[in-house]
Amino acid sequence: MRRMSVRALPLLVLPAARATPWTAFLAAAGVGLAIVAVPAVFRVELTVEDLVGLLRAAAVCGALGLAFLLDDPAARTIATVPTPRPLRYAARAGVILPAAAAWWALVLTITGHGALLPLGGVTVEAAALGAVALAVGAVRLRSGDNGGIVAAPAVLVLVVAASRIPPHLALYVPPGDERWAAAHHRWAALLAAAVLVSVWAAVEPVRARSSMMTEID
Amino acid sequence: MTVAAATSVVHASGLTLRYGRTAALTDVSFTLYDGVTGLLGPNGAGKTTLLRIVATALPPDQGTLSVLGNDPRTPAGRLAVRRRLGYLPQDPGFHPGFTAFEFVDYVAILKELTDRRARHQEVSRVLDAVGLSGQRGRRIRALSGGMRQRVALAAALAGDPDLLVLDEPTVGLDPEQRLRFREVIAELGEGRSVLLSTHQTEEVMALCQRVVVLDGGTVRFEGTPADLAAHARGRVWTSGARVAGALASWRAGDGRYRNVGDPPAGAELLEPTVEDGYLMLVDTPAREETGR
Structure with a gap:
């Protein structure tokens, strides 16, 4: 009866789906969809640069929603179960990532103009922002229950910082710009770094930082 | 209880832990035997920190610790402890949309009870043990504080652990609920080890064969309630x-x-x-x- 393994992961997926706090994600994803859907519904003529701008805004919304998806009000109660935290996170990821991917596919579909848009590059940007949101959330969860309250502002800070970076290191570059490929190498590096941080954050046990403790007891 | 002949379940020596500049525990040593042991101390004494260390939720900075014959500082030792441990944190959290049964079932899956039929029998057993059989289908958000506490205790009991670590389990309960909780804990103490944190001396008198007094992050007393x-x-x-x-x-x-x-x-x-x-x-x- 005992011995959890990766084969038992499917057992966790359904409860993980129910335990996931979807509200923030659904709200943010809805805003992201609206951002690309409104011009499409009203048949507004947009340039490729405008469309990429809309996709980027939708990606930020998606990342803000993802920031809250690792939050777990039962974290303290299940802190010492034998199922390792990486496996618990994997079960969450098994629910979150397909949902996020489906949402992003819908965003791209609504935006249309697939042949004209650099969808691969914009998708790497969206994936990197989402990964950063999850990574910051996971790091925060090492010492608390709510990762989203830190991860969501962190995403906004990243976006603002990315738009202020000197041109030769720019992350947000217009489509067709000669720096496009280099910028997306940087986005890919950010994505890889965020994934590595997420994996590191899943390791246990961890020390609680004094700033996270309301009191010693 | 004949302590000399009893089995040592937890042995801690020189446990020290700091949060930044603040010492939470300093050179804490104690031994836990079968039966119910009370961890008594004022607010801020370091009780929760010590329980989290014993429950493998937090590693100490220094010192040695043996729990159920394993060293929780190693991954293998930690896993071995967790397979035989039930932990009720001070302020347990829940998924409020789950029913009591669903939540305990979820924890039971996390405790590696993978066979559905056997797991459901176990969940029914522990809900019955804490007197929640009649509430198993109610959503946690609809349960009172005392009932939620019992759901958390049921979750801790799932898998029939050899060691139960309970952090102020009766805090916030009304006198009747507290009495019922005591009954459950006393029953649990027969045939397993229970480490119970409290700042209520009457709880120690009512439940515990042994008591450890922690104050300012150090052990001030270890012995029987009569000795205290x-x-x-x-x-x-x-x-x-x-x-x-x-x-x-x-x-x-x-x-x-x-x-x-x-x-x-x-x-x-x-x-x-x-x-x-x-x-x-x-x-x-x-x-x-x-x-x-």
């Missing part, structure tokens, strides 16, 4: 008026004052309780203690 009470032998007396110099002086139900401290000559001494012994310990600087 004996700490105040000859230091508890009754008087007709409040005694200003006593550690504590309060008017009892019979109208006379019960005093703890250094009695005046000829005072009418009383039999000390665990509470009196505890008061003598925590209100007396450690350097004055002898024979700990």
Whole structure:
């Protein structure tokens, strides 16, 4: 009866789906969809640069929603179960990532103009922002229950910082710009770094930082 | 209980942990045996920190720890402990949309009970053990605080652990709920080890075969409740008026004052309780203690 393994992961997926706090994600994803859907519904003529701008805004919304998806009000109660935290996170990821991917596919579909848009590059940007949101959330969860309250502002800070970076290191570059490929190498590096941080954050046990403790007891 | 013949379940030696500049635990050593052991101490004594260390939720900075014969600092040892451990945190969290059954079932999956039928039987058993069989289908958000606490206890009990670590399990419960909880814990203490954190001396008297007093992050006492009470032998007396110099002086139900401290000559001494012994310990600087 005992011995959890990766084969038992499917057992966790359904409860993980129910335990996931979807509200923030659904709200943010809805805003992201609206951002690309409104011009499409009203048949507004947009340039490729405008469309990429809309996709980027939708990606930020998606990342803000993802920031809250690792939050777990039962974290303290299940802190010492034998199922390792990486496996618990994997079960969450098994629910979150397909949902996020489906949402992003819908965003791209609504935006249309697939042949004209650099969808691969914009998708790497969206994936990197989402990964950063999850990574910051996971790091925060090492010492608390709510990762989203830190991860969501962190995403906004990243976006603002990315738009202020000197041109030769720019992350947000217009489509067709000669720096496009280099910028997306940087986005890919950010994505890889965020994934590595997420994996590191899943390791246990961890020390609680004094700033996270309301009191010693 | 014959302590000398009892099995050591937890042995801690020199445990030290700091949060930044603040020492939470300093050189804490104690041994836990079968039965119910109370961890007593004032707020801020380090009880929760110590329980989290024993429950493998937090590693100490220094010291050695053996739990159920395993070293929780190693991944293999930690896993071995967790497979035989039930932990009820001080402020347990839940998924409020789950029913009591669903939540305990979820925890049971996380405790590696993968066979559905056997797991459901186990979940029913532990819900019955905490008196929640009738509430198994109710959503947690609709349960009272006491019922939620029992759901968390049921989750801790899932898998029939050999060691239960309970952090102030009766906090926030009304007297009847507290009594029912005590019944459950006393029953659990038969045939397994329970480490119970509390700041209520009456709970120690009612439940515990042994008691560890933690104060300021250090162990001030380890022994039986009777030994703790004996700490105040000859230091508890009754008087007709409040005694200003006593550690504590309060008017009892019979109208006379019960005093703890250094009695005046000829005072009418009383039999000390665990509470009196505890008061003598925590209100007396450690350097004055002898024979700990």
